[in-house]
Amino acid sequence: MGTLADLRSIPVDPLEPIPYRVVELVQETVDVITVVAAPVGQALPPAQPGQFMLVWAFGVGEIPISVSRMAADGRVMLTVRAVGQVSGAIVGLQVGEVVGLRGPFGTVWPVAEVLGADVVVVAGGLGLAPLRMAIDALVQPDPRRITVVVGSREPAQRLYPGDLTGWAEQGASVHETVDTADREWHGGVGTATTMVERLHHPHQAAFVCGPELMMMSAVRALAQQGVPTDRTWVSLERNMHCGIGHCGRCQLGALLLCRDGAVVRWDHVEELMEVRGR
């Protein structure tokens, strides 16, 4: 019979949720929280920037959530907005409760590939969550080459304002815009694309994540400014269900986005994004 230590060395079954305990809840906005969860026993492998976990709210269901940050001790940070039954249950979790995690799944932002280039990161709304670790990794070695553009619905809906300040203080160029504001707002009012159009500094690579209409518009503006489409990456979400490319629910053309995404190079998906649904 194997010992407990032997059992812990068994590779994780990607379909088996691993119990994680909620150790902290960070209220980001009125309807967005970050759940900080620590492994109860065995830990999942650390997530890389852009990867996601499938999160079980026991008795309710399972949804994919991008990992916004990993702590050195294995704690996972998952930023969630309550929009449905499962996300509502996750937002309603209390410290001490247990969720099941599977993953990490999916492709990663190619941080190493763009290091040394002038990189623009464009995030809209909750799209900043999957980019958070990538921005950390880009800003740390060479902040002056990094431009961050963030669009939000309104100032009260800004995500991670402390991080935005921190990245700017380190030397990154951070530009915020919202759809509407009062006069106290210090940033721009308008779309993220309008803010992108204001950038006069040339960039050689781009990471973009947010609502798809926003991403398509921003990517076109970036292309007009000379960012090559084969150096532009976006994060696409579909109905990620199994996480390992078996069930096919997240199909986009020839891609299974739980396996071949969520981070994809724009020139690989540009035509697919023009296909209309029926």
Add this chain to the structure above:
Amino acid sequence: MSDLNQLLAQHAFFAGLEPHLIDRVADMATVAEFPAGTWIARRGTEAGTFHAVIEGRAGIELASAGQPALVVATVHPGEIVGWSWYIEPHRWQFDVVALDPLRTVAIDGGLLRVACVDDHELGYHIGRRLARVVASRLDATRHQLMDVYGHAR
């Protein structure tokens, strides 16, 4: 080249305009400064001037009776405030406020309108640039109306 001509020639709205056309516009222009919080334009009043923003942000505001005003767009350096001077009935459609200490090149819209009729080359270039601004703001407004951050699209 005078300071005013230089400011206009370096402004993104006028970029690429022939020097003799810059000279014509400069003859109708002056540098204007607005402390933060002051009005640049009020809705319904005559739109006699438009502004090429040099420094600071202007806020385009919309307010309904009894409600606090909302800034629906900001105008930044390299952009312009106002096209109502060009289109009848030449009345401002929105309130515009200086959100920061604001420096602009203020251009007499009435004089420029007449100049655009007299000189079709100038009229073409100004009209084309205004159309680009209007198209860009229309596109941005459509996306804002979609409320993409509020609904998954």
